[in-house]
Amino acid sequence: MKRGGILHPELSAHLARLGHTDTFVIGDVGLPVPPGVARVDLAVTLGVPGFAEVLDAILAEIEVEGAVIATEAAGSAAGALLDARVPGAETVPHEEFKQLTGQARFVVRTGETTPYANVIVRCGVPF
Template structure:
């Protein structure tokens, strides 16, 4: 059994299949996911797990070269949490962010219950 890092087999497998420039989403529990995009559902109850518990675990495993959030999230605790982690996400309207989710390799659904707490991540390379 794996003893550190992400233990969820479905999430770990999806991360392992990412290539350079692939996008994926870490989302709150209310983000509508376009048909055909796989969802890795980690939500248990509202608030659990929170988005930063999941995002921090993912950031320990994946090279991320860009992040995209809804402009409606600017100034919120969610946006401040990203900045405190060294992120400088670009912004688009929430409507556009939802459209772009249709191009994602997968969506990780958390139990986060904060409005606009969704981030599209673009996979990078470690060299």
């Protein structure tokens, strides 16, 4: 058994397969997942697990090169959280954000109910 880190086997496998410039999404419970994009569904109930918990666990395991968030998140609780965790993220209108999720390797669905608690993460390399 792993001692720590991501214990969810499906999520761990998806993260391990990521390469430089690959993107994936961490989203709230209501973010639509486009057909053909893998979904790792962590939602248990509304609010569980929360977006921040999932984001922090994943960020501890990967190298981030960039991120994209919805412009509408600006000034919201989700926007403040995202600014602190992924500073310098590109912003796009929410409708465009949803279109960009179609290019992601997978989407992690949390139980989060805060509007615009979504991020597209682009992987970097640790050297």
